[in-house]
Structure formats: structure tokens, C-alpha cells
Amino acid sequence: MKHNFGAGPCILPKEVFQEASQAVIEFNNTGLSILEISHRSKEFEQVVIEAEALVRELLHVPENYSVLFLQGGASQQFAMVPMNLLPEGGKAAYLDTGVWASKAAKEASKLGNVEIVASSSDKNYTYIPQGFSVPSDAAYFHFTSNNTIYGTEIFEKPAVGIPTVVDMSSDILSRVINVADYDLIYAGAQKNMGPAGVTLVIVKNELFGKSGRTVPTIFDYQAHAKAGSMYNTPPVYSIYVSMLNLRWLKAKGGVEVIEQENIIKARTLYDEIDRNPFFKGTANVEDRSRMNITFVMDTPEQEAAFLNLAKERGLVGIKGHRSVGGFRASVYNALTISSINALVDTMREFEEKTK
Amino acid sequence: MKHNFGAGPCILPKEVFQEASQAVIEFNNTGLSILEISHRSKEFEQVVIEAEALVRELLHVPENYSVLFLQGGASQQFAMVPMNLLPEGGKAAYLDTGVWASKAAKEASKLGNVEIVASSSDKNYTYIPQGFSVPSDAAYFHFTSNNTIYGTEIFEKPAVGIPTVVDMSSDILSRVINVADYDLIYAGAQKNMGPAGVTLVIVKNELFGKSGRTVPTIFDYQAHAKAGSMYNTPPVYSIYVSMLNLRWLKAKGGVEVIEQENIIKARTLYDEIDRNPFFKGTANVEDRSRMNITFVMDTPEQEAAFLNLAKERGLVGIKGHRSVGGFRASVYNALTISSINALVDTMREFEEKTK
Structure with missing residues (x-):
């Protein structure tokens, strides 16, 4: 999967x-x-x-x-x-x-x-x-x-x-x-x-x-x-x-329904980024996108290790664009909350393993 | 089929x-x-x-x-x-x-x-x-x-x-x-x-x-x-x-091989058009295309009857462009000689039935 x-x-x-x-x-x-x-x-x-x-x-x-x-x-x-x-x-x-x-x-x-x-x-x-x-x-x-x-x-x-x-x-x-x-x-x-x-x-x-x-x-x-x-x-x-x-x-149910799902998906991931000491959002908080969620870690070594773990957990396409670095999770309409949960779980797993 | x-x-x-x-x-x-x-x-x-x-x-x-x-x-x-x-x-x-x-x-x-x-x-x-x-x-x-x-x-x-x-x-x-x-x-x-x-x-x-x-x-x-x-x-x-x-x-075998097949496919169909008294090619003989073969019949009634028979025989897309009328058989690379034969057989069947 x-x-x-x-x-x-x-x-x-x-x-x-x-x-x-x-x-x-x-x-x-x-x-x-x-x-x-x-x-x-x-x-x-x-x-x-x-x-x-x-x-x-x-x-x-x-x-x-x-x-x-x-x-x-x-x-x-x-x-x-x-x-x-x-x-x-x-x-x-x-x-x-x-x-x-x-x-x-x-x-x-x-x-x-x-x-x-x-x-x-x-x-x-x-x-x-x-x-x-x-x-x-x-x-x-x-x-x-x-x-x-x-x-x-x-x-x-x-x-x-x-x-x-x-x-x-x-x-x-x-x-x-x-x-x-x-x-x-x-x-x-x-x-x-x-x-x-x-x-x-x-x-x-x-x-x-x-x-x-x-x-x-x-x-x-x-x-x-x-x-x-x-x-x-x-x-x-x-x-x-x-x-x-x-x-x-x-x-x-249309755009009205998917918007509510998108709000929940984005909030779930941003909450983890803000809580987890290993991750940091890159965008100004008031201007955060619901579609593309960008975040970085403190060192290139941590980022390489997390990218590896993410790969093992089946998370695809989360490497950030080269002009920002770190990670970008694109959470479009078809991405389910269970995929968000898989990413959040992986971030927590990394935190547990590392601290 | x-x-x-x-x-x-x-x-x-x-x-x-x-x-x-x-x-x-x-x-x-x-x-x-x-x-x-x-x-x-x-x-x-x-x-x-x-x-x-x-x-x-x-x-x-x-x-x-x-x-x-x-x-x-x-x-x-x-x-x-x-x-x-x-x-x-x-x-x-x-x-x-x-x-x-x-x-x-x-x-x-x-x-x-x-x-x-x-x-x-x-x-x-x-x-x-x-x-x-x-x-x-x-x-x-x-x-x-x-x-x-x-x-x-x-x-x-x-x-x-x-x-x-x-x-x-x-x-x-x-x-x-x-x-x-x-x-x-x-x-x-x-x-x-x-x-x-x-x-x-x-x-x-x-x-x-x-x-x-x-x-x-x-x-x-x-x-x-x-x-x-x-x-x-x-x-x-x-x-x-x-x-x-x-x-x-x-x-x-590449373009060299498909060209030979295309020559045979086109010749087979043009030969039938030229032989069968019910059909007539529309393009100047020396300028005939190998890809799109256009032909007409003598009356709209014949054309309607042949289109019907062609449909029954599984021949799709042979209606001519409105600016030429009649029929257009496009015989691109992927069309097999057996499809050409199916069309020729249908033209002969029409001839038998009608004469």
C-alpha cells in the first residue's frame, strides 16, 4: 500500500x-x-x-x-x-x-x-x-x-x-x-x-x-x-x-463536503508538525496552504533518516522542492485521512526512535 | 469483433x-x-x-x-x-x-x-x-x-x-x-x-x-x-x-515493414473499388492516399443501404467526411489485413445481393 x-x-x-x-x-x-x-x-x-x-x-x-x-x-x-x-x-x-x-x-x-x-x-x-x-x-x-x-x-x-x-x-x-x-x-x-x-x-x-x-x-x-x-x-x-x-x-457530496475533509486533513498534519519537536513548518502560519504542506528538520542527516523511514512506510512523493528543501506533503482531494494518519504515525515513530 | x-x-x-x-x-x-x-x-x-x-x-x-x-x-x-x-x-x-x-x-x-x-x-x-x-x-x-x-x-x-x-x-x-x-x-x-x-x-x-x-x-x-x-x-x-x-x-520490423503492409492493404481495397461496379474512388488515381481511402456510390439510397450492411458486419467509422460524402476507410498501421478483407467481403456481399 x-x-x-x-x-x-x-x-x-x-x-x-x-x-x-x-x-x-x-x-x-x-x-x-x-x-x-x-x-x-x-x-x-x-x-x-x-x-x-x-x-x-x-x-x-x-x-x-x-x-x-x-x-x-x-x-x-x-x-x-x-x-x-x-x-x-x-x-x-x-x-x-x-x-x-x-x-x-x-x-x-x-x-x-x-x-x-x-x-x-x-x-x-x-x-x-x-x-x-x-x-x-x-x-x-x-x-x-x-x-x-x-x-x-x-x-x-x-x-x-x-x-x-x-x-x-x-x-x-x-x-x-x-x-x-x-x-x-x-x-x-x-x-x-x-x-x-x-x-x-x-x-x-x-x-x-x-x-x-x-x-x-x-x-x-x-x-x-x-x-x-x-x-x-x-x-x-x-x-x-x-x-x-x-x-x-x-x-x-461535492466541493462543500471535500472542503471540510481537506480542512481536517491539513489541520491533523499541521498539528503534528507544530507538536513534534523534530519538525518545523516553513510557511507563515496565517498563509498555510491546505493542499501542500511544507516542513523541514534541523539537520540534513535527520531529513535523510526520516525520508528513509517514510519510504519504508510506503509514503511516496514527500521530498520537498529543491528551492525549499525538507518535505512537502501534498494532500489533494483524493488523499485519504488514513494516508495523513500514516504520515503522522511515521513522524511519531521517528520522534520515539530518535529522542 | x-x-x-x-x-x-x-x-x-x-x-x-x-x-x-x-x-x-x-x-x-x-x-x-x-x-x-x-x-x-x-x-x-x-x-x-x-x-x-x-x-x-x-x-x-x-x-x-x-x-x-x-x-x-x-x-x-x-x-x-x-x-x-x-x-x-x-x-x-x-x-x-x-x-x-x-x-x-x-x-x-x-x-x-x-x-x-x-x-x-x-x-x-x-x-x-x-x-x-x-x-x-x-x-x-x-x-x-x-x-x-x-x-x-x-x-x-x-x-x-x-x-x-x-x-x-x-x-x-x-x-x-x-x-x-x-x-x-x-x-x-x-x-x-x-x-x-x-x-x-x-x-x-x-x-x-x-x-x-x-x-x-x-x-x-x-x-x-x-x-x-x-x-x-x-x-x-x-x-x-x-x-x-x-x-x-x-x-x-519498423517503418520499412509496415510500409509494405500498408501498400498491400491499400492496393487490396482500391482493387475492389475499381472492380466492383457499385463503388467509385473519389481521388485522382495517381494521388491516392494509402491512409484514407475515399469512395462513393451512385445514389444516396445505395450508400444508406451499404452503410447499414457495413454496420451489421462490424465495420466502424467508414462514413465519409461531409465535404466529400460517401465513404472513407482509414487504414492506419494498426488496421490489419483481415479488417480490409472484412470490408472487401462486405462490398462483394452488397454487389451479390443487389445485382
Whole structure:
């Protein structure tokens, strides 16, 4: 039994793997594999329709927003957002809370003027900047709601008074949000939505064509919206598995229910980090992420010993990102409380053995 | 038993489906699903390395070319090609042999000047234009080697004297090519390489940065080449299944062997089309595709009756594209000669019943 704490691509529910595996042999009584059916078949069109409907239902997406399944990951959105929303010569405001936020800003700066309204790079992104102001003449404000590497999360949308774009790659579907607070939400699937290879975009329709730029069709949100995410051959299997995972989430009771579980999972692990003298959280306590929990030990020797013990106990993917060191436990929707308990037990075992 | 003649996504070998299905439960003795492993794990890095090595081996790719696995399909290449190769204010030459070739030209025209050097649109793309000339000051010449909708194929690279870019989405890996004849080859995977969600690009390294444009990193071939197709999270499963399919092709004896099979399969079906008085090929005989075989009947009633009989005989995906009508049998690498025989038998059965 492995406990997968990987940061992404990451754990999905076992039931989803079972059904996803079966569909590779035969999909939906078609006599064909999901990998060989036409994306224009009735059967697959129904998958895309259901996936979109589930996103709308689970996140209570207002009618005046489009829900798109695209390719290229969040990194492609770093370019598509300014292509679609930033007029030539215009300005965009970015909040710098980590490497990914910073990359998003850098890509936008290739297409226009970017103002970094605040940054926490001075303390290796261990906190979320507060009290910054955003230029009212910027085309939009961009931030990253969860910073996977550093273990920080922004739960309240900053009140900025201009259109707001958020990269929710690592916390979408993990907690209740008010979609109407945002003009555009994007998220690489490979944390809480599905496997790698598909990207969720939720965009207010009135933003279409806002930049006034000539945009290649494949990078134009409106073209994808008009075609129901079938402008060209979509990533069939990644959308299918995402749909299965969204069904699983709905059957569990939806985002409202999973959020409560996620609160308990995160609290259980943070409590142990704060109690156990061998471990220390790295993120500012008020800004702690529920999705990625980062912690270190006093010496490299201790860390090597704990990593070894964790491996023996079946804990996978807990090594921290090199820019933070130590450990990172990613506790996405599909990770169960029993996996959290396995990690906490291992931390206690280490404490017992060592003291 | 279904015979899948679908145009793409399309048939892959049964052995590939079996192994691909198993890996969704457990991949390579990791205790984890292929859908939940990190793309930075040793195990998955090995998959990408093997996939690239197989493409290099099967197509005899010269060392000075990069082999990339990207997202977004051929449609994204319609934009990435001019972004990377067409200088501001520069000109590109396009051969118009169908809707896809025409779309490629249209997207390039958003980024620069496009000259259509020849078109077969006057006869609904039933033939390949000959004897056209290409402006020597164009940055590159672009053509589509196989026209899936119309059933035409270009086997010999036109001699144009300038860098040449080819969309080989529907015939890559089906026949021997000399990669060195081209400067850039691209292909959506979902015909002969693998499932939807990944795109193969083979690009001569000296082309990097040729356009002089400021290109978002995600659209820069060089960035993907430097990162070994891991600039950002790749489409893990689509690459994995492609790798399995490339292994299968190698075990069969490679492109040289499959080309001979493809010649026999196509000849068998064309012979029946030419012999059977109820069927008529739509493409110019000299330009007939080996991959997509298009044919019609005399009346809509006959076509409806034959489609019905074909369905009863387990023949899937043979309805023609709406812009050609009639039938299209896609006979990609994984389609066996026994499926061809099943189609030919059904055509003969129809003839017997009807005459």
C-alpha cells in the first residue's frame, strides 16, 4: 500500500483508476477502446458535455461564463491570458508569490507592460503580501491562489477593483469559491481535477476579444467556447478521466463536503508538525496552504533518516522542492485521512526512535 | 469483433490497449498508476527518453534534429510554425490541398504574408497540384503530406529549394521518409503514433530562433528541446501510450515493414473499388492516399443501404467526411489485413445481393 503525497501529477481515487483502466479495453459498450473512438462520436461528445456540466454544478459556475477544456497546462495560460486580455501597449498587474506567479508575469511581459504589485521573494515566498495597491488602469490583476512549492495559499480574493485572473491549478475543486468574483480562472488538471494533459479554463464571456489583438485561433478563448472545447481534437482520455473524477467528487457530496475533509486533513498534519519537536513548518502560519504542506528538520542527516523511514512506510512523493528543501506533503482531494494518519504515525515513530 | 476504420483518434494495436490498461492500475511495479506518478519520476523520465529514442530509430532522425512531444495538436502547430520561422514582415509559401492545409495557411497569414503557391480547391481537392513554383524569398514552404478528408497523399517531397515544413499528421510512421529532406515535420499523434493529446515535432536545430520574434516560452521550440519535452508537465499518458505503440512498431520490423503492409492493404481495397461496379474512388488515381481511402456510390439510397450492411458486419467509422460524402476507410498501421478483407467481403456481399 502506497500513500501518494506527490505534488502533481498526483493521486486520484482508486475507483477512478479502475473505471479508467477498463475503458482502455472497452468504453461504454462500444466494442472500442476509449483511446480509439472518434472525438466526434456521440459517446465521446457526451463525455465532454457531462464533464462541463459537472464543473458547472460543483463550482456553481454562473451562466455567463464558459467552461473550457484546453491543452498546454497552466504554462500555456501564462501566454493565452495576455493574448486575450491585454491590449497592445496595455498594462497588467501581477502579484508575485512564487516561481509560478513570477513565470506568469514574465510571459505577460513579452506581450505588454507588467507591474508587480507586491512580492514575497524577499523571504523565499514563505508569506502572502498584504496591503498592496493595484493600478486602476491595468487591464487585469493576476494572482496564484495556491503556491505548490512554498505551501502558501490565498483563500480570500484580494479586493482590487479591476478584472481578476487567477491560476488555481493546485487548489481548484478543493474548496468553495465564488466564481463571479473572478473574470478568468485557469487550472492545470493534474492536482484535483484529473490526469495531466488537460487544462480547465472558466472565463466570463464578456472578456472575449478584449485585447483587440489578432490571435491565432487555437489561442482564442472564444473559438474554443463556440466549439464546446472541440475546436480541434481534444485530449480525449484526459477529459474522460477528469469526468470520472468529477463524478466521484459529486458522489462524495461535492466541493462543500471535500472542503471540510481537506480542512481536517491539513489541520491533523499541521498539528503534528507544530507538536513534534523534530519538525518545523516553513510557511507563515496565517498563509498555510491546505493542499501542500511544507516542513523541514534541523539537520540534513535527520531529513535523510526520516525520508528513509517514510519510504519504508510506503509514503511516496514527500521530498520537498529543491528551492525549499525538507518535505512537502501534498494532500489533494483524493488523499485519504488514513494516508495523513500514516504520515503522522511515521513522524511519531521517528520522534520515539530518535529522542 | 469491430473493425475500426475511423479517421482519428483511431485504431491502435490490441496489445497496446492491454498494456495501457494495466498501467492505469499499476505502472511498471511502482505500486502507482501511470496517471498518478510524477512526470519528474525516474520511471516516467525513462518513458520520454525511450519514446524519443524510438522515433529517432524508426524514422532515422539525424542528430541535428530535435524530437519533441508537445500539446495542442496540429492546429497549434499552424500557429507555432510561423511564430518560430516567419520573421515580422516576412513571407511564407503554402500549398493548398485541403481544409487542413488551408487552415494552416490562414493561421500563418495572421502573423505575416502568405502566398498560396497552388490549390486544388477547384476540384474539391481531389488531386495534388503539380508544376507550381515557390518564391525563393519565402522563409519556408509548407504542405500537408496526406489529406485525410479527400484521400490524397504526397509521397515525394516537392523540390522547392527553400526550407520545407510538412504536416504529416495522418501518414507519419506509415512509410519511409528522409527526415533530412525537411526542416520541420509535425504530426498530431492520433493516427499512427498514439492516442489524442500529444503532437510530434521533428525540427532541425538550426531553425531555433529564426523568426527573430519575441515568442512566449511555451510556444518556443527551443525551450521544449532544451527541456527534453519537459518544459512543463507533459501529457503523461498520451506519451506513454505512444511509446508502447512505437515499441510495437519496432517489434513488427519498423517503418520499412509496415510500409509494405500498408501498400498491400491499400492496393487490396482500391482493387475492389475499381472492380466492383457499385463503388467509385473519389481521388485522382495517381494521388491516392494509402491512409484514407475515399469512395462513393451512385445514389444516396445505395450508400444508406451499404452503410447499414457495413454496420451489421462490424465495420466502424467508414462514413465519409461531409465535404466529400460517401465513404472513407482509414487504414492506419494498426488496421490489419483481415479488417480490409472484412470490408472487401462486405462490398462483394452488397454487389451479390443487389445485382
